[in-house]
Amino acid sequence: xxxxxxxxxxxxxxxxxxxxxxxxxxxxxxxxxxxxxxxxxxxxxxxxxxxxxxxxxxxxxxxxxxxxxxxxxxxxxxxxxxxxxxxxxxxxxxxxxxxxxxxxxxxxxxxxxxxxxxxxxxxxxxxxxxxxxxxxxxxxxxxxxxxxxxxxxxxxxxxxxxxxxxxxxxxxxxxxxxxxxxxxxxxxxxxxxxxxxxxxxxxxxxxxxxxxxxxxxxxxxxxxxxxxxxxxxxxxxxxxxxxxxxxxxxxxxxxxxxxxxxxxxxxxxxxxxxxxxxxxxxxxxxxxxxxxxxxxxxxxxxxxxxxxxxxxxxxxxxxxxxxxxxxxxxxxxxxxxxxxxxxxxxxxxxxxxxxxxxxxxxxxxxxxxxxxxxxxxxxxxxxxxxxxxxxxxxxxxxxxxxxxxxxxxxxxxxxxxxxxxxxxxxxxxxxxxxxxxxxxxxxxxxxxxxxxxxxxxxxxxxxxxxxxxxxxxxxxxxxxxxxxxxxxxxxxxxxxxxxxxxxxxxxxxxxxxxxxxxxxxxxxxxxxxxxxxxxxxxxxxxxxxxxxxxxxxxxxxxxxxxxxxxxxxxxxxxxxxxxxxxxxxxxxxxxxxxxxxxxxxxxxxxxxxxxxxxxxxxxxxxxxxxxxxxxxxxxxxxxxxxxxxxxxxxxxxxxxxxxxxxx
Numbered sequence: 001x002x003x004x005x006x007x008x009x010x011x012x013x014x015x016x017x018x019x020x021x022x023x024x025x026x027x028x029x030x031x032x033x034x035x036x037x038x039x040x041x042x043x044x045x046x047x048x049x050x051x052x053x054x055x056x057x058x059x060x061x062x063x064x065x066x067x068x069x070x071x072x073x074x075x076x077x078x079x080x081x082x083x084x085x086x087x088x089x090x091x092x093x094x095x096x097x098x099x100x101x102x103x104x105x106x107x108x109x110x111x112x113x114x115x116x117x118x119x120x121x122x123x124x125x126x127x128x129x130x131x132x133x134x135x136x137x138x139x140x141x142x143x144x145x146x147x148x149x150x151x152x153x154x155x156x157x158x159x160x161x162x163x164x165x166x167x168x169x170x171x172x173x174x175x176x177x178x179x180x181x182x183x184x185x186x187x188x189x190x191x192x193x194x195x196x197x198x199x200x201x202x203x204x205x206x207x208x209x210x211x212x213x214x215x216x217x218x219x220x221x222x223x224x225x226x227x228x229x230x231x232x233x234x235x236x237x238x239x240x241x242x243x244x245x246x247x248x249x250x251x252x253x254x255x256x257x258x259x260x261x262x263x264x265x266x267x268x269x270x271x272x273x274x275x276x277x278x279x280x281x282x283x284x285x286x287x288x289x290x291x292x293x294x295x296x297x298x299x300x301x302x303x304x305x306x307x308x309x310x311x312x313x314x315x316x317x318x319x320x321x322x323x324x325x326x327x328x329x330x331x332x333x334x335x336x337x338x339x340x341x342x343x344x345x346x347x348x349x350x351x352x353x354x355x356x357x358x359x360x361x362x363x364x365x366x367x368x369x370x371x372x373x374x375x376x377x378x379x380x381x382x383x384x385x386x387x388x389x390x391x392x393x394x395x396x397x398x399x400x401x402x403x404x405x406x407x408x409x410x411x412x413x414x415x416x417x418x419x420x421x422x423x424x425x426x427x428x429x430x431x432x433x434x435x436x437x438x439x440x441x442x443x444x445x446x447x448x449x450x451x452x453x454x455x456x457x458x459x460x461x462x463x464x465x466x467x468x469x470x471x472x473x474x475x476x477x478x479x480x481x482x483x484x485x486x487x488x489x490x491x492x493x494x495x496x497x498x499x500x501x502x503x504x505x506x507x508x509x510x511x512x513x514x515x516x517x518x519x520x521x522x523x524x525x526x527x528x529x530x531x532x533x534x535x536x537x538x539x540x541x542x543x544x545x546x547x548x549x550x551x552x553x554x555x556x557x558x559x560x561x562x563x564x565x566x567x568x569x570x571x572x573x574x575x576x577x578x579x580x581x582x583x584x585x586x587x588x589x590x591x592x593x594x595x596x597x598x599x600x601x602x603x604x605x606x607x608x609x610x611x612x613x614x615x616x617x618x619x620x621x622x623x624x625x626x627x628x629x630x631x632x633x634x635x636x637x638x639x640x641x642x643x644x645x646x647x648x649x650x651x652x653x654x655x656x657x658x659x660x661x662x663x
Contacts, residue, residue, distance in 0.1 A: 006652040018650050018659060026662035031651045037137075038640050038647075042632035045135045047200030048072065049419070051587035053546025054233070054569040055204070057212025057265060060605045061584070063221065067098040069198040070586040070597040076131055076198070081124065093124055095609060100191035102609045104184050118183045122174050125190045126156050132197040133157055135591075144196050144226070146189045152177070153193070196226060203416065205546040205568065206233025206425030206490075209265070210256050213301065215239075216269030219404040222411075230412030233425040233546065234483055234490040237459065241479025243405040244462040244472075245396050247388045248330050248480045251323035254391070258316040261295035261302060261309070270401040274315075276390045280383060281314035284370060292365050292502060293317040321371060322388065324499055328378040330480050336440065337481050344499050345377035355504070362504045409463060414452040414489065419589070419634050420538030422531060424452065426547040427492035427517035434526040436533055437516070439487045448533040452489055455482065492518055492547065518548065527564040540623060542566055542594075550585065558585055558596060563623060566596065593624035 025031045050069060055062045068074060074094050081090060096103045107117055133141045138158065145153050152173060177186050202225055209215040222228060232240075238256075241249030254277065257263050266272040290313040297304055304312075324345055331339040347356045353367030371381045380388065395401065415424040428448060429437035436448035446454045459482065461467055461475035482488045484496035494513040501510050520526045521543075531541050543561075546569040550558045558567045568585040588595045631637040653659040 006649055014646075014649055015653075015658065017646075018653050021646060021650050022653075022659055022662075025647065025650060028651065028654050028661060031647050031654065035644055035647050035651070038644050041137060042630065042637055042640055044137070044631045045591040046419075046629040046631060046634055047135055048198065048588060048590040049201045049203060050199045051203045051205060051423075051544060051568055051589070052584075053205035053425070054207040054549070054584070055212075055215075055218055056207055056210055056235070057215040057218065057262075059212065059214025059217035059221075061599075062214075062218050064098065064605065065584075065586055065599065066199075066202075066221065067195055068094070069195070070588050070595075070599075072198050072588060072590075073097055073128075073194065076128060080127055080131060093121065093128075096121060096187070097125070097128070097191045097194050099605070099609050100188040101184075104187065106609060115178060118178050118187070119174065122177070122183070122187065122190075125187065125194070129153075129190055129194050129197070130157050132194055135200075136197065141197070144193060146193070149186060149189055152186075153190070201227040201229075201418075203418070203423060203544075204228065204230045204412075205423055205544065206231050207235045207546060207569075208233070209239045210235045210253075211260055211262070213262050213264035214269075215265045216400065216404070219407065223404065223407040228411055229416045229418065229423075230408060231416055231423050231425050232408065232412050232414060232459075232490065234488070236408060236412075237479050237482045237490060239401075240405050240408060240459070241462070241476055241483070242395050243398075243401050244476040244479060245392050246462075246476040246479055247392055248323060248326035249476075249483070250388065250391050250395055251319050251326055252480075252483065254319045255316065255323055258312055258319065259295060261297045261304065261312055270398040271394075272398060272401075273390070273394045276387050277315050277319065278311060280387050281318040282311065284383070285314045285317055285368075288314065288317065288368050288370075290314050290317045293320065317366075320502065321369070322380065322384055325378045325380055325384075326388075327480070330477055332378070334477060334481070337485055338487075339481070339485060341495060342484075342499070343378070345372065348372065348374075348377065350374060357509060360509075362506055362509065364503050365505065366503055405463075409460060414456040414459075415449075415534070417534060417536055420536055420541040421544055421589075422534050422536045422542070423544045424489065425545065426490050427515055427545075428452070428489060428530050428533075429487050430516045430520065430526065430530070432516055434516075434520055434523065434529055436529075437487070448530075449535070455489060490547075521545075521565055522560045524561040524564055527561040531564070540625060544568065544587065552598070559622060566594075566622065568596070587622075591625075591629045594622035596622045 025034060048069075050066075052062070052065065074090075077090055077094055077097075081093070085093075092103075108114060138154070141157070142150060142154065155173060156170065177183055202222075204222065208218050208222070208230075222230070230236075235256075238249050238252055242253045254266070257266055263274060267274055290310075293313045293316040295309060295312045295316060297309060327339075328343040328345055331337070331342045344355065344357065348364070348369065349355070350367075350369050350372060353364050354361050355364055356362075371384060373379060373381075415422065417423075429439055429451065431437050436451075438445050438447045439451055440446075441451070441454050442458060444454065458475055458478050462472055462479065464472065464475075467475075482490050484491055484498075486494050492515045494515070497510050497512050500506075504510065527543055530543060542563070543565045545565065545567050548567065549569050550556045550567055559565075560567065566587060568587050584599045586597045586599065588597060632641065650659070654661055
């Protein structure tokens with residue numbers, strides 16, 4: 001196809017921009033070289049993307065899925081070696097790629113002939129590395145290489161072993177790596193390079209925090225990941241609000257952690273001082289059985305004594321009561337958020353142990369309220385207030401937490417559009433007819449795409465040091481709304497009935513009515529409206545969500561709206577496994593199409609290393625593209641084509657003498 005003729009008038013229109021571009025490409029030769037390079041990149045296969053959602057602190061399962069690329073690495077190993085080596089050797093090689101340091105230690109302890117092992121596995125790893133690097137330019141692969149091995153790995157990757165003249169040279173490289181005692185280090189570098197090159201971009205669709213013990217470990221990995229975007233989940237913004245110093249968010253973070261008998265992330269991860277809460281709870285609730293606040297103890301992970309469980313229950317009650325008070329304070333401070341139905345403390349009759357809601361009396365499961373003042377039901381006692389100030393200080397001074405929240409701010413947001421896929425965690429508020437629902441935030445009416453953009457700006461304001469303290473405090477309050485507000489796109493329900501679920505037995509009053517998005521999202525026309533609203537184009541366009549676990553055991557499917565919507569929260573959290581019947585979905589989008597991967601529960605990292613146990617996964621082909629997609633079919637490819645067009649105008653400017661070359 002011939003290039004369109006560029007006139008001198010077109011060149012002169014862009015003269016200012018072209019002169020800036022000429023600083024990077026000062027000669028005709030440099031321009032033509034870059035055009036040739038970019039045109040070649042457009043014809044490479046589309047890089048692979050990996051989608052994960054609702055990790056909920058399950059860092060071991062997350063790390064395993066990340067290391068095995070949702071089964072992609074094992075698939076490649078099977079393709080390369082399935083006809084030449086046995087299943088045990090394939091398992092051994094995969095475990096080495098996933099956990100190189102640990103696997104090498106295990107091999108040495110087993111007394112295997114280590115030099116033979118090195119030679120065999122190095123040859124196989126080099127072959128795998130060649131395969132996974134074949135989608136990329138040498139320049140991109142070089143940028144991924146560990147500095148000390150750039151030259152060696154390039155030689156091994158880009159020379160074919162069947163060239164007789166080079167065979168001795170390549171063998172000598174491998175032999176010298178072993179003889180100089182660098183085999184462990186070199187093998188480890190190769191394994192991590194394979195992991196990195198197998199997945200080009202990682203998409204996290206929210207809810208990194210709560211339930212599991214290792215959200216801080218997950219955040220460490222994400223903050224260092226090479227290509228990443230994050231859509232915030234409701235549990236993430238709760239922790240962001242806590243880091244911003246909002247005491248209601250802090251109380252809720254503590255309540256959820258204590259409910260699951262899991263303070264590892266708080267104490268070990270972020271050095272949050274829990275002693276003041278424990279001291280307060282033991283003093284205030286010394287004679288309280290705290291029966292309804294008994295934690296959900298994972299006996300496989302913990303070895304709590306009865307005394308430990310008793311203390312956790314006391315702490316759980318103490319912080320729950322504080323949260324009920326503080327949520328009422330926020331609701332009254334922001335009547336525009338329509339959360340006055342969360343102001344329930346004033347309707348408690350302490351003497352009778354009942355509460356009146358909408359004219360109906362309900363017996364309460366907990367009748368002991370020593371810190372409740374009926375004349376001022378939402379006020380914290382002096383002791384409660386002192387406790388929350390101490391906890392607030394601890395959250396705001398946690399360097400690791402603040403660093404992780406900064407990562408969420410820098411690399412995350414309310415939604416992402418990438419390669420014709422719209423990603424958001426939970427919902428877009430819509431009306432009963434499927435139209436975009438108009439909501440008033442900060443005095444401004446917004447809907448659809450503008451609503452999510454407005455919400456994100458309001459949340460970011462809590463960390464804007466240029467704002468007045470009062471404005472930042474209001475923005476910090478807004479994180480609480482995002483957690484449980486009736487029009488919050490991160491919640492998707494009419495109310496969060498935490499109070500009712502804890503304290504009342506009536507199932508009707510415990511209900512949390514779903515928003516219209518969850519009622520209508522199986523409708524293809526509704527999904528098309530949302531995609532149109534966000535300007536998502538393309539023959540193969542989708543909405544990708546998390547937030548609500550897919551109950552496979554009850555016949556639910558993650559593919560909805562004739563394939564326009566994919567839900568990939570299958571329940572990473574162990575709490576959900578009995579309800580969902582699985583341990584999570586992940587999604588892989590490679591050059592040939594989409595694959596949805598359904599995972600069985602992960603045992604442990606130790607088991608995976610010791611016995612080569614991989615997560616048992618079932619792959620479902622969601623959508624094949626008909627032809628293998630190339631870089632030119634992606635967002636990056638479209639950006640490259642724009643750059644090529646700019647370079648062609650610069651080339652014309654040089655050739656027409658409008659801009660002079662610089663030697």
